[in-house]
Amino acid sequence: MTDQLIKLPKAQWTFDDNKIYARRDATSEYRWYEVGFHIPGNYRRDSPLGFADDRVSLIHDALLAEQEGIEVAYGPFAIDAEDEPLFVDRWVRLLAKAITGDLRAPTTFPVNWNELF
Numbered sequence: 822m823t824d825q826l827i828k829l830p831k832a833q834w835t836f837d838d839n840k841i842y843a844r845r846d847a848t849s850e851y852r853w854y855e856v857g858f859h860i861p862g863n864y865r866r867d868s869p870l871g872f873a874d875d876r877v878s879l880i881h882d883a884l885l886a887e888q889e890g891i892e893v894a895y896g897p898f899a900i901d902a903e904d905e906p907l908f909v910d911r912w913v914r915l916l917a918k919a920i921t922g923d924l925r926a927p928t929t930f931p932v933n934w935n936e937l938f
Contacts, residue, residue, distance in 0.1 A: 856896035
């Protein structure tokens, strides 16, 4: 799993973006997924969710909507195989908006991607 913590300077929350190699159920194949979490500003945490800081249970609980204070912001989206071009396009567009200063905070969770583009 890879992990990125993204803090927007004027926002009252943090995004935690994760790439997870998993299967959605016992009968499916393992695939790469991207899932993002919304972390309110009053939730004290300085490191990303992930294996590195032994917080796998937080990810699990958030996906099950059982973690107070952390919720799924987007995903999980498959990002490998036939879904890779969509993943790359989404991040290229987000980075382009960030570079030009046009990246804005979403107004709802889960994130409505059409609202951001």
